[in-house]
Amino acid sequence: MGVNASAIVSNRGEQENPHIAMAYFEDAVKERVEAVQDFSLLAGRSLSNLFSPPRYYADTLLQADLIGVGSLPIVVLIGFFTGAVLALQTSSTLQQFGSLSLTGQLVALSMVRELGPVLTGILVAGRNASGMASELGSMKVTEQIDAMRAMGVDPTKKLVTPRVIATVTMLFFLSIISDFVGLAGGWMISYLLLGLDSNQYWTTAYQALRFGDVFMGLSKPVVFGFIIASVGCYYGMSARGGTQGVGRATTQAVVSASVLIVVTDFFLTKLLMQIFHY
Amino acid sequence: MASPAAPVEKPSPSATNQPSTLLNFEKVSIGFEQPVLEEVSFKLARGETKVLLGEAGTGKTLILKLALGLIKPDSGRITVLGEEITAMQERDLFSLRRQIGMVFQESALFDSLTVEENVAYRLIEETGDITDEIHQRVLEALDFVELKETYSLFPSELSGGMRRRVAIARAIITQPQVLLYDSPTGGLDPVTSNTIIELVVKQRDVYETGSLLVTHRLQDAFTMASHYFDRKLNKMAPVEPGSSRNVHTTFVILRDHKIIFEGTAAELLRSHDQYIREYLS
Numbered sequence: 016m017g018v019n020a021s022a023i024v025s026n027r028g029e030q031e032n033p034h035i036a037m038a039y040f041e042d043a044v045k046e047r048v049e050a051v052q053d054f055s056l057l058a059g060r061s062l063s064n065l066f067s068p069p070r071y072y073a074d075t076l077l078q079a080d081l082i083g084v085g086s087l088p089i090v091v092l093i094g095f096f097t098g099a100v101l102a103l104q105t106s107s108t109l110q111q112f113g114s115l116s117l118t119g120q121l122v123a124l125s126m127v128r129e130l131g132p133v134l135t136g137i138l139v140a141g142r143n144a145s146g147m148a149s150e151l152g153s154m155k156v157t158e159q160i161d162a163m164r165a166m167g168v169d170p171t172k173k174l175v176t177p178r179v180i181a182t183v184t185m186l187f188f189l190s191i192i193s194d195f196v197g198l199a200g201g202w203m204i205s206y207l208l209l210g211l212d213s214n215q216y217w218t219t220a221y222q223a224l225r226f227g228d229v230f231m232g233l234s235k236p237v238v239f240g241f242i243i244a245s246v247g248c249y250y251g252m253s254a255r256g257g258t259q260g261v262g263r264a265t266t267q268a269v270v271s272a273s274v275l276i277v278v279t280d281f282f283l284t285k286l287l288m289q290i291f292h293y
Numbered sequence: 294m295a296s297p298a299a300p301v302e303k304p305s306p307s308a309t310n311q312p313s314t315l316l317n318f319e320k321v322s323i324g325f326e327q328p329v330l331e332e333v334s335f336k337l338a339r340g341e342t343k344v345l346l347g348e349a350g351t352g353k354t355l356i357l358k359l360a361l362g363l364i365k366p367d368s369g370r371i372t373v374l375g376e377e378i379t380a381m382q383e384r385d386l387f388s389l390r391r392q393i394g395m396v397f398q399e400s401a402l403f404d405s406l407t408v409e410e411n412v413a414y415r416l417i418e419e420t421g422d423i424t425d426e427i428h429q430r431v432l433e434a435l436d437f438v439e440l441k442e443t444y445s446l447f448p449s450e451l452s453g454g455m456r457r458r459v460a461i462a463r464a465i466i467t468q469p470q471v472l473l474y475d476s477p478t479g480g481l482d483p484v485t486s487n488t489i490i491e492l493v494v495k496q497r498d499v500y501e502t503g504s505l506l507v508t509h510r511l512q513d514a515f516t517m518a519s520h521y522f523d524r525k526l527n528k529m530a531p532v533e534p535g536s537s538r539n540v541h542t543t544f545v546i547l548r549d550h551k552i553i554f555e556g557t558a559a560e561l562l563r564s565h566d567q568y569i570r571e572y573l574s
Contacts, residue, residue, distance in 0.1 A: 069418070073421075154403075157399065157401060157404075158397050158398075158399060158401035159401050159402075159403055159404075161358075161363055161397070161401065162395070162397055162401035162402075162403070164361075164363055164387075164390070165361050165363065165390055165393070165395040165397075166390065166391070166395075166414055166415050166418075166463075167387040167388060167389075167390040167391035167415065167418070168387070168414075168415075168418055169383075169384070169387055
């Protein structure tokens with residue numbers, strides 16, 4: 016017949032390859048959709064648990080201590096130096112326009128509306144989303160979460176909801192502290208290096224802030240806190256594959272939470288700017 | 294074997310109005326890319342112990358997780374204590390699970406809690422704290438597994454065998470109607486394994502709890518089928534040859550996703566099935 020067998024094999028291979036590639040693509044898409052679905056369910060349950068007993072007050076307080084008090088030194092340090100460097104960097108530009116006196120206003124708006132909540136959120140994500148993912152991940156791979164379920168205890172109520180409440184509450188207060196120490200850092204540079212009057216710095220800083228700025232600065236930590244806790248808990252609760260899986264879950268939690276904070280910040284800022292007519 | 298604890302008394306049966314069938318698997322199938330169980334059916338009666346045998350990967354542990362509702366089957370019905378769990382939501386399953394005790398393969402003790410807090414976990418969930426009554430019940434449960442003195446230790450301070458015994462204490466503290474043991478003697482030395490099996494036999498004969506026991510050790514399975522717990526001597530004793538004593542223990546062997554044998558130890562030994570003969574040898 017004169018048919019070349021290798022040509023048939025080659026043709027078959029070419030025909031099958033797109034199917035295999037399509038199957039891989041389908042599996043990858045399904046996996047992502049399933050992950051989003053699982054995350055949404057966990058996040059939803061962590062909130063709906065607020066309205067049904069049992070409530071784990073002691074666990075919530077413990078988490079609040081770990082997240083809030085534990086993160087305080089690093090938040091204060093980073094907030095202070097962010098405010099300081101902000102004053103330092105902007106001073107030369109402001110000086111060119113003869114507006115050095117606006118340093119307080121610039122630091123206040125930048126810290127309260129943006130840098131305070133976002134930097135604090137990213138810091139807490141790095142510190143606590145990783146902690147949550149590794150702790151819950153270890154519990155998952157050693158069957159402690161299954162043991163909890165087997166004993167009739169809902170792990171989302173016992174482990175997730177207290178972490179969500181604690182992170183949202185603590186991030187709110189940590190952001191306020193970060194804003195304040197950032198302003199203090201800006202004041203230190205303005206007073207000691209730029210020779211600005213203390214009273215002028217604090218007055219311009221205070222007078223620059225409108226209700227919309229404060230609302231923006233206080234609503235962001237609530238959203239970011241929810242993202243940090245729900246993402247950290249999701250990766251922990253879905254960890255698989257022993258210690259390596261726990262390590263992977265920890266890294267993914269920090270990366271996802273940080274990226275989500277930055278992306279959400281953009282859309283939240285856009286939305287709030289429209290609401291408050293900026 | 295460790296010296297037995299104080300003699301135990303048989304508790305008053307608390308569940309006389311409960312269904313006689315504790316667990317009922319009807320044509321249960323489940324798979325993860327490949328089928329693991331296909332149309333598996335069996336029943337567990339009150340006071341009965343079923344020993345699940347089979348090669349690794351045949352779905353023995355999966356049966357325990359299905360019985361607890363930790364995993365849902367792809368098809369079939371599972372009824373636990375008269376309630377069909379395959380149709381139940383996770384939230385509704387929590388109350389049912391409180392009537393079931395599970396001993397996990399690697400104990401699954403909470404490593405950040407003490408032995409006392411681990412054993413009392415279910416009770417603390419109800420009261421919020423360790424009361425004097427709970428402390429007493431913890432000591433009784435630990436006494437049952439002969440580890441009364443370890444209540445203030447952390448799981449990391451215990452040996453593998455001790456952790457298994459603490460896991461048994463945690464599972465029995467609320468006197469569940471069904472107990473699920475996942476390889477309770479896996480990886481343990483023969484002496485410790487025998488201690489664990491004695492505890493399982495004690496639970497079976499003293500409290501008449503229905504149980505499913507997964508094991509890879511045939512010796513453990515036959516010990517369970519040939520021994521009873523003597524309350525007077527407070528230790529496990531062999532059933533006399535020709536005795537009419539019923540140890541309420543049956544064997545289930547899984548192979549190729551299905552149950553290939555279900556019956557007593559005597560029936561198992563009489564089997565002419567080529568695979569079973571090889572498995573037993």
